[in-house]
Amino acid sequence: MLALLLAVASSVTYGSADFVGGFASRDGQARRVATVSAPVSLALVTxxxxxxxARWSTTTAVYGTACGLAGVASIVLLYRCLALGPMSVLSPLTASISALVPVAAGLLQGERPSPAAITGIALVPLAVVLVSFAPDGNARRPTLAAVLTALGAGIALGAEVILLQHTPRDSGLAPLIITYGISSTVFLAMSLLPGDRPELPQRPGLAAASGAGSAAATIFLLYALRHGQLTMIAVISALYPVTTVLLARLVLHERLRxxxxxxxxxxxxxxxxLAVG
Structure with missing residues (x-):
């Protein structure tokens, strides 16, 4: 039950951070937001x-580094998805893949969920698609490149969860310090590339809040993985779009179809x- 509660807390917190980050990223400011949010995440985790x-070891460093690289890859690929579109199709596809990859890994590791839990796992991709899908009559069909990019983003997100699960149980938050240290370094370096001017987003406070929420969600996820099965934790954490949609309804008064x-x-x-199982 502790693992379930931590996974739900991770999902809710990440969904809230996603909502705030999405609001701050309006007008094409996603990369600027990441330049602020990643260092804030690093500071909070530290x-x-x-x-x-935080206990340091070679194993911690290896998995923390791999997790950080997977996280950077997922964000870069998601940005690419935004450019290729349509996100009404690609976003739920990415979220579904990010849940299915760790589930497959958990089953290969020998986890055997109960029949009730298996039913719950099967419902999650459908729930994510229904919650995330935003039909647009004017949207173009996704190209093969767009679909492959979304699949890559989902695989990278799923790999990040798997790598977190394999970090040493006694390492504390050391893996996350490495993970966010890598992402902070990469996005700060990207902001200094030739031709790019390092600028703050128009809503730096919201960007910082998004980073804080992301760090809190990852901390919850890390401890959930250390107390529960990968198959259960992965699918619950992938339900973060539910919180994003509910906040959009409460704050922005968006209509729930x-x-x-x-x-x-x-x-x-x-x-x-999943709780019963």
């Missing part, structure tokens, strides 16, 4: 490590089945 502890309401119900059913 401070949290003073309380939770019947398909999204159905997705929300399926998400709750999936969590219930």
């Amino acid at each position: 401070v949290a490590a003073l309380v939770a502890g 019947p398909s999204r309401l159905t997705g929300l119900v399926l998400a709750l059913a999936a969590i219930t089945l």
Whole structure:
């Protein structure tokens, strides 16, 4: 039950950070937002490590570095998706793949979920698609390159979860310090590339809040993975679009279409089945 609660906390927190980051990224400012949010995430994780502890080892360094590189790859590929579009198709595809990859890894590792849990796992991709999909009559069909980019982003996100699970249980938050250290370095370096002027986003406070939320969500995820099965944790954490959609309804007063309401119900059913299982 502790792992389930931590996974739900991770999903809700990441969905909130995604909402705030998306709001701050309007007008094509996604990369500027990442330049602010990544260092903030690093700072928060470093401070949290003073309380939770951080133990360093070669294994921690290897998995932390691999996780950081996977995280950077996922963000870069997601940015590419934004450019290729349509995100109404590519976003739910990315989220679904990011859940299915760790589930496959968990099954290969010998995890055997109960029938109820398997049913819950099966409901998650459908719930994510229904919640995330935003039909647009004017949207063009995704190209093969766009689909492959979305698949790559989903695989990278899933790999990040798998790598986090393999970090030493006694390493504390050391892996996350390495992970966010790498992403901060990469995005700060990108902002200094020739032809790019290092500028703050128009909403730096929201960018910083997004970084803080992302760090908190990853901390919850790390400890959930250390107390529960990869198959269960991965699918629950992939339900973050549910929180994003609910916040859009509450804050921006966006209308909830019947398909999204159905997705929300399926998400709750999936969590219930995973809890029972």
